Amino acid sequence: AQSVTQLDSQVPVFEEAPVELRCNYSSSVSVYLFWYVQYPNQGLQLLLKYLSGSTLVKGINGFEAEFNKSQTSFHLRKPSVHISDTAEYFCAVSDLSSASKIIFGSGTRLSIRP
Amino acid sequence: SQTIHQWPATLVQPVGSPLSLECTVEGTSNPNLYWYRQAAGRGLQLLFYSVGIGQISSEVPQNLSASRPQDRQFILSSKKLLLSDSGFYLCAWRGQGAGDEKLFFGSGTQLSVL
Numbered sequence: 001a002q003s004v005t006q007l008d009s010q011v012p013v014f015e016e017a018p019v020e021l022r023c024n025y026s027s028s029v030s031v032y033l034f035w036y037v038q039y040p041n042q043g044l045q046l047l048l049k050y051l052s053g054s055t056l057v058k059g060i061n062g063f064e065a066e067f068n069k070s071q072t073s074f075h076l077r078k079p080s081v082h083i084s085d086t087a088e089y090f091c092a093v094s095d096l097s098s099a100s101k102i103i104f105g106s107g108t109r110l111s112i113r114p
Numbered sequence: 115s116q117t118i119h120q121w122p123a124t125l126v127q128p129v130g131s132p133l134s135l136e137c138t139v140e141g142t143s144n145p146n147l148y149w150y151r152q153a154a155g156r157g158l159q160l161l162f163y164s165v166g167i168g169q170i171s172s173e174v175p176q177n178l179s180a181s182r183p184q185d186r187q188f189i190l191s192s193k194k195l196l197l198s199d200s201g202f203y204l205c206a207w208r209g210q211g212a213g214d215e216k217l218f219f220g221s222g223t224q225l226s227v228l
Contacts, residue, residue, distance in 0.1 A: 006157070009155060032215055034215070034217075036217075043219050043220075043221060043222070044158075044204075044217075044219045046216050046217070049215060049216070051215065090157055090158060092158075092217075094215070100146045100163055100165050100171075100210075101160070101163060101171070101173075102148070102160065102163075102208075102217060103160055104150070104157045104158035104159075104160070105157050106155060106156055106157035107155075107157040107158075
């Protein structure tokens with residue numbers, strides 16, 4: 001069965017600094033990987049997804065993530081954050097043996113300091 | 115366009131009372147349907163998912179059950195609520211075709227069991 005680990009529950013960074021939010025997954029088969037974002041008082045929305053092909057995936061709002069199969073990771077990065085990036089970020093995985101089943105991590109709360 | 119409706123938005127129930135949360139999707143057919151529970155520090159916990167009418171996969175043994183009586187209707191139920199059932203419940207859907215991996219979430223139900 002697949003699982004997702006987000007080791008950092010909170011990540012504080014200064015505005016315009018780079019950020020990396022870590023995500024590691026566990027699965028015995030190939031996977032689809034996702035990052036969702038939840039802005040304060042809003043619903044979840046898809047930030048980016050990896051299905052196949054290029055391991056570097058670009059999403060909305062300047063975020064990108066890199067799929068690393070050997071390290072079973074899918075870390076999310078942004079070179080320069082803005083106050084408006086303050087949100088909770090969730091990594092999710094579904095494996096190809098049961099593509100309908102989508103498991104989320106525990107979330108990382110990104111707080112941006114001016 | 116597709117929409118997802120989830121109700122009620124908030125619910126306060128006494129311990130031992132029954133529960134019924136309803137979710138309906140419009141504008142699509144044969145969606146995959148999901149119930150998640152969101153708790154602080156625990157991310158989104160997958161409770162149930164369904165790939166078709168009457169087909170329910172349960173992820174977490176607990177005091178809850180789910181049913182899918184119609185193609186676009188997904189119901190979360192309990193015969194007797196426990197205090198531990200309190201939380202924020204999210205319904206979601208996605209298409210079943212290739213390229214339909216994105217989840218669309220409802221606005222959620224905040225359940226308080228007292």
